[in-house]
Each structure stands twice: as structure tokens, then as C-alpha cells.
Amino acid sequence: MKRNIRGMTLAAMLLSASASVHAGDQEYADAEQASQAFVGDLGVQQVAHNSTHVGNLSSYSPVTVGDMQLGSTVSQAGCTSCDSFSCDGGCDSSCDSRFGSGKRFGRLLNLCDKDGWIRAEGMIMFMEARTAPALVTTADPTEFPVLPDPNNGxxxxxxxxxxxxxxxxxxxxxxxxxxxxxxxxxxxxxGGRFMWLSENGDDFSASGNGTGDSIGRPFFQIPLAAPGTASESALIVNQFSTNPGINSQRGTVNASFSTDLLSAEAYARMMYCKNKSSRVELIGGYSFFRVDDNVSISSRTTDVVTNTFLADYSDFDTQNEFHGGQIGYESLVSRGAWTVRMLTKVHMGNMSRTVTNYARTDVGVDTTITNTYNSSLLVDENQGTEEESDFTFIPELNLTLGYRFRDHVSFTVGYNFLYFDKVALAGEQINRNVDGTDGPRNIDPADFDFDIVDGSLWVQGISLGTTIDY
Structure with a gap:
């Protein structure tokens, strides 16, 4: 009995001495807070987290009396804050009691209890080169700017x-x-995601005053009366003539092509598996993509002697709209302030394609137009608007490396890839075969009918951005 009394007395003295030391250091804000710390009281840790102790919490050492430990570990060795994902336990231990809810999704950027994200990226992207027939050619002076053709000699x-x-x-x-x-x-x-790529294309222009290199717009002539004699030909834009019976021609040609891309997504993500430093989530939702493509070409040729002119304009425009679903997964691995994220998805749905071909030809003298036709060198019966749709897939891959340079904020750099199948591209809608009818003509709108040519397009490049957790 006396030994027990001595043991209890010794414990009381130790507690009294410890409280006195802390009180001398002004570590308790008031007597009420000080009275909350006693042997076996689980509120000791809460007192520490409420900053009732002054000084470095990580230097606080538990006091053991018998088999009982006063308080629990406030901060682990080497950890300066609960943001340190590399600490043992990470956001699963001390942060849980500090933040109450103990949500783990702040691990995304090594932060505790952060359940929202904002990612903004600038993109530098390359598109696959589109294809089209040869539309403008040049040749040496006095030479016919026609494509090589054995049938022409x-x-x-x-x-x-x-x-x-x-x-x-x-x-x-x-x-x-x-x-x-x-x-x-x-x-x-x-979550929701939006992407926009600026116009990917180029412009071309060439002109001459009846001298210098020959400029032409090539086409393939198929005479209706003798289809077996089909051969390469060209509409002259500029050429110097040495033949007495043929006048020199002067003129200009302008051409351009462009492709625009945008997308919008609404998705949900669900945890598949996770551990201390990595996680995998399943992703599914709605996807919208739009790919617009255009090729246009115009020329004006004037006879240097008679001043008669022929102005020819052709425009090929396509719109591709995708509506469908998406399914995939996102995996993330974190090491200290570094994160690696990989997003793999496939979008499945309906691709609607609309192709519009437009043509106009003006004929006149000097500045006066005498006749106008709704056809051109490249657009005869194959003009107007056609629509069709098909089921298709759009695979997507994003690989991102992130560095957390301060709480809540990370810098990222990544690689991105998209592949579109069954899209209508403007250059592939151009048919340079001319049926041999002499001169431009008007087309009855009832004859507007042509087949849409399907193609494919990939887009890839890098992204630089910032991620903010909130």
C-alpha cells in the first residue's frame, strides 16, 4: 500500500512539474485550457492542435508514466506540416484529427482535405498534314504548267x-x-473539361504580269466524246507566250486551308484502388468534339491584249460533330513534390459529317462582268451540301508530370494525343477530274449530289499549365 501511495505521489509530482514548466513558458493561454490536460485525457492532442502549446509542436515529446503515454504523436519525425505526403501515414494520421473530415483526396497534390481542382493549360499542338490534289503549279517561262503526263509527250x-x-x-x-x-x-x-485549338492552316498567293514563271491550276481533262484520250491540263493564271496566235496572260491566284478543333466534356470519376503514394480512378461521361476544315482557291486571269478576264472561285467546307460517351481511367503516382499522371480514354459515339461545296465563275472585259456561273474549274455537279453520320471511336492519351512548388499550386508539363476516324476533310472532297464540257455553266440545284469521302486525323503535342487544389 505504501508503495502504491509513493507511486501515485511520484506521478502527481511529475505532472505538477510538467504543468509548472509549461505555465512558466506561457504555453497555456488560460487556466481553463491548462486544466484540460491530465493523465489519460485524449484531449491533450486536441489542445496541442489548437496551439495551446507555444513552440514547435514537432519537438513535443510524449511523457510515459507506467504503461500510459500522455498525449499521442503530434508530428512525425522529419515532417514540418500535414502537407508532407511523404511522411508515414500521410494524410491518414495526424491530419485526420486536425482537419476533422479526414478526406484523402488532397493527396492529388500532396495536400490534406482538398476536394476540388482547377487545371489550366496552354497547348502547343501539331496536326497531321491534310491531303488535297495538286491545286497550283509553276513552270519555267513559256512552259505549260501542267503536271507530268506521258500522254502529253x-x-x-x-x-x-x-x-x-x-x-x-x-x-x-x-x-x-x-x-x-x-x-x-x-x-x-x-468534373468538366474544355479544349480549344486555334486555326491550323496556311495561306498561299502568287501572281504575274504576263512575264516570268508560268502559273497554272492543273486538272485532269476527260473528254466525253473520247474518254480514252484523258490527259493532264491546266487553267493558265500567268504565262508569257512566244506563239504569234496565243496572247500572254497575266493574273493572280490565292488559296488557303484551315482546321479548327474544340471539345467539351462532362465526366464522373470513381476510385478503383489506391495506396499511400498512388491511385487509380475509373472515368466515364459525355463527350463533344467538333472539327471544322476548309480549303478555298480563287484565281483571276486576264488577256494582256484584249483585257478579257475569267475569275474562278471554289470553296470546300466540312463540319464534323461528335456526340457520345467516354470511358477510361486515370492513374497517379506521387513522390514528394513530384506527381506523374496518366489519363487514357476512348470516346465512343456518333460522328455527323456535313460537306458544303461552293463555286462561282465570272467572265467579263476590263472591270465589267458580263456573265456569272455557279460552277468552277473544280466544282461542277459535285456542289451543294451533303450530310451523313457513322458510329466511331476517338482514342485519347494524356501523360503529365507535375511539380508542387507551394501548397495548393503545381506546375505541369505533359504530352497529349487524339485520333479522329471517319471525319470529312475538305481537301479530300476535291475532285480534279473535269468532264470535258467547254466553258463554265450553270448547274440546276436539283443536280446537287455527291459522295462524302471519309478520312482520319491525329493531333498531338505538349501542354504547359498550372493546377490549383481548393
Whole structure:
């Protein structure tokens, strides 16, 4: 009995001494808070978290009396804050009691109890080169700017070069992408994403005053009366003539192509599996894509002697709209301030394609137009608007590396890839075969009918951005 009394007395003295030391250091804000700390009281940790102790919490050492430990671990060795995802337990231990709810989704950027995200990225993207027939050619002076054709005799088109057409490469395009979302529970969240790429294309122009290199617009002549004699030909834009019976021609030609892309998504994400430093989530939702493509070409040729002119304009415009669903997964691995994220999805749905071909030809003298026709060198019966749709897939891959340079904010750099199948591209709708009818003509709108040619298009590039957790 005396030993027990001595033990209790010793414990009371130790507690009294500890409280006195803390009181001398002004670690208790008032007597009421100080009275909350006693042996076995689980509220000791809460007192510490409420900053009733002054000084570095990580230096607080539990006091053991017998088999009982006063308080619990306030901060783990080497951890300076609950944001340290690399600490043992991460957001599953001390942060839970500190923040109450103990939500884990702040792990996305090594933060505790953060269940929303905003991602903004600038994109530098490359599009696959589109294809089209040879639309503008040049040749040496006095040479006919026709494409090489054995049917025209040896050496025909030997100096001809294609200066617009065949491969339409728009180079680099800039764009933006935004991703905003929020977790509604520990295992389920919703979000939305929007992407826009600026116009990917180029312009071309060439002109002459009746001298210099020959400029032409090539086509393939198919005489109706003798289809077996089909051969390459060209509409002259500029050429110097040495033949007495043929006048020189002067003129200009302008051409352009462009492709625009935008998308919008609404999705949900659900936890599939996770551990201390990685996670995998399943993603599903709605997807919308739109790809617009255009090729246009116009020329004006004037006879240098008679001043008669022929102005020819052709425009090919396509719109591709995709509505469907998406399914995929996103995996994330974190090491300290670094994160690696991989998003793999496939969009499945209906691709609606609309193709509109427009043509106009003006004939006149000097500045006076004497006749106008709704056809052109490249557009005869195959003009107007056609629509069709098919079921298709759009695979997508995003790989992103992020660095958290401060709480809540990370810098990211990533690689992005998209592939579109069954899209109508303007250059592939151009048919350079001319049926041999002499001169431009008016087309009855009832004859507007043509087949849509399907193609494919990939887009890839890098993104630089910022991620904010809230």
C-alpha cells in the first residue's frame, strides 16, 4: 500500500512539474485550457492542435508514466506540416484529427482535405498534314504548267512544280484546356473539361504580269466524246507566250486551308484502388468534339491584249460533330513534390459529317462582268451540301508530370494525343477530274449530289499549365 501511495505521489509530482514548466513558458493561454490536460485525457492532442502549446509542436515529446503515454504523436519525425505526403501515414494520421473530415483526396497534390481542382493549360499542338490534289503549279517561262503526263509527250511537265496542294501542313497551333471538378465523397467526384485549338492552316498567293514563271491550276481533262484520250491540263493564271496566235496572260491566284478543333466534356470519376503514394480512378461521361476544315482557291486571269478576264472561285467546307460517351481511367503516382499522371480514354459515339461545296465563275472585259456561273474549274455537279453520320471511336492519351512548388499550386508539363476516324476533310472532297464540257455553266440545284469521302486525323503535342487544389 505504501508503495502504491509513493507511486501515485511520484506521478502527481511529475505532472505538477510538467504543468509548472509549461505555465512558466506561457504555453497555456488560460487556466481553463491548462486544466484540460491530465493523465489519460485524449484531449491533450486536441489542445496541442489548437496551439495551446507555444513552440514547435514537432519537438513535443510524449511523457510515459507506467504503461500510459500522455498525449499521442503530434508530428512525425522529419515532417514540418500535414502537407508532407511523404511522411508515414500521410494524410491518414495526424491530419485526420486536425482537419476533422479526414478526406484523402488532397493527396492529388500532396495536400490534406482538398476536394476540388482547377487545371489550366496552354497547348502547343501539331496536326497531321491534310491531303488535297495538286491545286497550283509553276513552270519555267513559256512552259505549260501542267503536271507530268506521258500522254502529253516526252518532257511534258518536266519543269512543273506543285506549289500548293498534295500535302497541306499547317505547322504548330496554340490552344488552351481547362479542367474543373470536385469530389462529392471520398470515392466519387464530378468534373468538366474544355479544349480549344486555334486555326491550323496556311495561306498561299502568287501572281504575274504576263512575264516570268508560268502559273497554272492543273486538272485532269476527260473528254466525253473520247474518254480514252484523258490527259493532264491546266487553267493558265500567268504565262508569257512566244506563239504569234496565243496572247500572254497575266493574273493572280490565292488559296488557303484551315482546321479548327474544340471539345467539351462532362465526366464522373470513381476510385478503383489506391495506396499511400498512388491511385487509380475509373472515368466515364459525355463527350463533344467538333472539327471544322476548309480549303478555298480563287484565281483571276486576264488577256494582256484584249483585257478579257475569267475569275474562278471554289470553296470546300466540312463540319464534323461528335456526340457520345467516354470511358477510361486515370492513374497517379506521387513522390514528394513530384506527381506523374496518366489519363487514357476512348470516346465512343456518333460522328455527323456535313460537306458544303461552293463555286462561282465570272467572265467579263476590263472591270465589267458580263456573265456569272455557279460552277468552277473544280466544282461542277459535285456542289451543294451533303450530310451523313457513322458510329466511331476517338482514342485519347494524356501523360503529365507535375511539380508542387507551394501548397495548393503545381506546375505541369505533359504530352497529349487524339485520333479522329471517319471525319470529312475538305481537301479530300476535291475532285480534279473535269468532264470535258467547254466553258463554265450553270448547274440546276436539283443536280446537287455527291459522295462524302471519309478520312482520319491525329493531333498531338505538349501542354504547359498550372493546377490549383481548393
Amino acid at each position: 516526252a518532257g511534258s511537265g518536266a519543269t512543273t512544280q506543285v506549289v500548293f496542294g498534295e500535302e497541306l501542313d499547317g505547322g504548330v497551333s496554340g490552344g488552351t484546356r481547362f479542367d474543373v471538378g470536385r469530389y462529392l465523397s471520398d470515392n466519387f467526384g464530378i
